[in-house]
Amino acid sequence: MRILKEETIAIVIDVQEKLLPHIHDNERILNNSVILLEGLKVLDVPLLVSEQYRKGLGPTVEEIQHSFPSFQPMEKMTFSCCDDQDIMSILKEKGRKNVILLGIETHVCVLQTVLDLIENGFQPVVIEDCTSSRKPSDKEIAIKRMRQEGAIVSSYESILFELARVSGTETFKSISRLVK
Secondary structure, eight states: OOOOGGGEEEEEEOOBTTTGGGSTTHHHHHHHHHHHHHHHHHTTOOEEEEEEOHHHHOSBOHHHHTTSSSOOOEEESSSSGGGSHHHHHHHHHHTOSEEEEEEEOIIIIIHHHHHHHHHTTOEEEEEEEEEEOSSHHHHHHHHHHHHHHTOEEEOHHHHHHHHHOOSSSHHHHHHHHHHO
């Protein structure tokens, strides 16, 4: 199944100041996520960002905030983004079937969001090199389960070029510069 940009939206899940330092391989995950978000902006893919219990986990890290044209995080108290009425309202309103997911933690909020997206008729696209957990084994198990449940698992570079579709355009050139 080809993922088309016109049918796609993205959610950054809980990349917050007090949580990120405890995440395995956090610098690489953050760097990859910023590249992905910059590419999604070039492609005009709508972007959402969730924050889990901001009072306890702090705000979204600045590097992610700067990737948003107008940063408007959606605070949630639920693990799954789909259990938050505001987030689900936006997903339904946008009417895009593919939901690109990146963020933390893979085995908690990302996994539960994947399961609920599938149940609600969406196709989750998990960007493996833009997600992580505190323990690598938790991430590994969660990615396996997501695949078993029907999620598509990809990398940030692969999804950006899939969404771009053709070479030789200004969009392609912009994405190529980002991933180098």
